[in-house]
Amino acid sequence: MNVNPNADWIAKQKRFMELYEPLNDRLARFVYSMVWDKEEARDVISDTVLAAYESFEKIRNHQAFLSYLFTIASRTWMKRIKKAQMVTTLTEVHTNTIADETTNIESRSELNEFYAALSTLPEKQREAVSLFEISGLSLNEILEIQGGSLSGVKSRVTRGREELARILERK
Amino acid sequence: MEETKDYKRLDELFEKARSSKPVMDAGEIRNLISTTPFASLDNVNPKKSNTSLYFMLIGFALVLTIGGIWYTYSGDPVIVNNENTLPTNVNATTEKNDLNANINQSEIEENNAEPIVNSNENIAESTENVTTPETKVEKHPINDAAKTEVKENTSENAAPKVVTPTASNKTSIVRGSDMEIKISDAGKDITMKVNQDNTVNDLTINGKEIAAEDYKKYKSYVDQGVKIAMDDRANKPDASVPVAKTAEEQKRDDLNTRLFNVFSEQLKKDKLISADKFSFKLTSSEMFIDGKSLPLATQRKYLELFKNTAGRELGGTTFKFEHGLK
Numbered sequence: 324m325n326v327n328p329n330a331d332w333i334a335k336q337k338r339f340m341e342l343y344e345p346l347n348d349r350l351a352r353f354v355y356s357m358v359w360d361k362e363e364a365r366d367v368i369s370d371t372v373l374a375a376y377e378s379f380e381k382i383r384n385h386q387a388f389l390s391y392l393f394t395i396a397s398r399t400w401m402k403r404i405k406k407a408q409m410v411t412t413l414t415e416v417h418t419n420t421i422a423d424e425t426t427n428i429e430s431r432s433e434l435n436e437f438y439a440a441l442s443t444l445p446e447k448q449r450e451a452v453s454l455f456e457i458s459g460l461s462l463n464e465i466l467e468i469q470g471g472s473l474s475g476v477k478s479r480v481t482r483g484r485e486e487l488a489r490i491l492e493r494k
Numbered sequence: 495m496e497e498t499k500d501y502k503r504l505d506e507l508f509e510k511a512r513s514s515k516p517v518m519d520a521g522e523i524r525n526l527i528s529t530t531p532f533a534s535l536d537n538v539n540p541k542k543s544n545t546s547l548y549f550m551l552i553g554f555a556l557v558l559t560i561g562g563i564w565y566t567y568s569g570d571p572v573i574v575n576n577e578n579t580l581p582t583n584v585n586a587t588t589e590k591n592d593l594n595a596n597i598n599q600s601e602i603e604e605n606n607a608e609p610i611v612n613s614n615e616n617i618a619e620s621t622e623n624v625t626t627p628e629t630k631v632e633k634h635p636i637n638d639a640a641k642t643e644v645k646e647n648t649s650e651n652a653a654p655k656v657v658t659p660t661a662s663n664k665t666s667i668v669r670g671s672d673m674e675i676k677i678s679d680a681g682k683d684i685t686m687k688v689n690q691d692n693t694v695n696d697l698t699i700n701g702k703e704i705a706a707e708d709y710k711k712y713k714s715y716v717d718q719g720v721k722i723a724m725d726d727r728a729n730k731p732d733a734s735v736p737v738a739k740t741a742e743e744q745k746r747d748d749l750n751t752r753l754f755n756v757f758s759e760q761l762k763k764d765k766l767i768s769a770d771k772f773s774f775k776l777t778s779s780e781m782f783i784d785g786k787s788l789p790l791a792t793q794r795k796y797l798e799l800f801k802n803t804a805g806r807e808l809g810g811t812t813f814k815f816e817h818g819l820k
Contacts, residue, residue: 336527344520351516359810364517369526434514435807437507439778442810446804456508457513488504493790 339376342402347460350396355398357455358450371396382405390467393460397450397468404446440490444483449475452483499814673726675719684715688723749804756803757796766804771818776800778808 341386350371355433422466442451447469454460454468465476675683686697694716697704709716757774761767767781775782781793800808 336524337768339527340520340524343523347520347523348516351518352511352514355514355517356511361517368518368523372523373527433507434510435809436509439810443779457511459512484501484504488501491503491507 335380339379342379342382342385342466343372343392346389346392347392349460350392353393353453353458354396354400355452356438356441356457358403359442363403366401367396370399374399387408388466390462393454393458394465394468401446401482428452437487440487443488448479448486451479455480456484516714637805673815675722677715678724679715684712684719686716686719688719692720692724694719753800753803753813754817755798757815758817760796760799764792769818773814773816775812775814776808777812 343368351368354367354371355361358364358367360487371392375392379391380425417454445451450482451465451469454465460468462473462476462480465480467474467477469476499582567594596731672687672689675686682699683701684697684699686694688694692711695706697709697712699712699715700735704712758767761772761774761783773782778794778797779793781788781796792815797808800813
């Protein structure tokens with residue numbers, strides 16, 4: 324019996340990309356809104372993808388893959404946040420802002436303000452708001468990622484939006 | 495109506511975030527999974543891949559074990575004090591702690607050293623496996639008995655006791671006008687203060703203070719502490735000799751100085767500080783002086799000042815400094 328390992332390998336990659344590609348933009352925007360640093364976001368996305376690639380074949384369907392992928396992303400960025408030292412002294416290197424050639428300077432500044440406001444929310448709340456508003460996940464999908472209850476997820480999203488509106492109004 | 499307006503702006507911002515360019519596109523992800531090492535492991539018969547990997551790992555572990563045993567019994571002298579039994583011609587010194595530069599057969603390892611806190615008074619460091627010049631070099635097999643062996647010598651004029659390697663053999667130094675030396679040896683915690691004139695006081699063993707007249711019973715520890723203090727003083731870098739900075743360090747220092755000067759001046763102009771002692775902290779959403787929060791309008795102004803001075807946004811980091819408080 325002939326086994327063609329290259330074909331297996333390529334087939335696996337193709338299967339993964341079929342599942343992953345439609346979710347790439349949503350995942351990338353979610354991760355960026357969590358870590359608010361371009362290079363850090365790329366690292367988190369890479370770690371997430373590699374972890375997901377290892378065991379994705381156990382996933383039964385597309386819907387399950389979304390929860391699977393975002394759950395890994397959620398855990399990965401939380402680990403990073405816990406490790407990272409966010410307080411700097413005069414000597415620390417600054418983080419990057421996202422380079423978006425499609426928006427003008429005023430929009431970028433407004434977006435930075437928005438991400439800054441988002442970063443002040445508690446982690447779970449920030450994550451819930453970001454998954455719901457930026458990545459477009461449903462409340463049930465967020466529930467699968469964060470756990471707890473549906474009412475808890477709703478509450479986090481609602482309170483997160485209220486807090487963001489309040490912070491942005493002050494500015 | 496007011497409530498609607500607030501959420502309208504928020505929703506606009508969400509829309510902008512949703513339509514912003516992602517930091518990584520699908521093409522990069524495709525390259526990532528096709529070039530990572532584990533991905534290439536799939537490039538073999540799946541049924542065999544794990545087995546071959548296991549054999550490789552077992553083989554590697556065997557080689558390490560055999561190599562370690564061979565090296566240990568190869569006849570090279572080992573230093574009693576050093577648990578890692580490195581060859582005697584290896585001097586593993588670090589730039590942070592260079593206590594025993596005069597020792598010919600010394601091995602110092604700094605594992606998990608504490609970061610140095612820059613202050614004018616006390617600098618705390620810890621090192622592991624510090625040896626002394628009187629360390630006896632012995633040839634013996636590694637075993638538990640050897641690790642815990644202690645050569646007792648009760649004679650008053652005897653050579654200092656050999657400090658044998660143990661899992662917790664540790665020395666630490668707190669510098670100041672008097673040096674505080676801490677030594678851990680075979681389950682005993684010994685502390686003492688060594689003065690500038692190399693006299694010793696405040697000797698304690700396992701927390702129990704030893705009377706001065708009994709110091710002679712612990713001569714080996716006292717001598718060791720004095721030796722450590724003397725060596726440390728002899729090897730401290732000369733503060734009068736300036737250390738050359740790299741271009742990057744210089745650039746960073748220049749920026750720090752500029753930021754400090756600009757901010758201090760502006761804070762004084764705005765009458766936000768009146769004394770020469772204050773603490774200042776700025777984040778993307780808040781500003782504090784001496785721990786007190788300031789209005790958002792003021793914070794926005796100083797955020798802009800940071801951007802104009804540093805040439806970049808503050809972003810997700812915090813800018814802080816203290817003046818005159820130490």
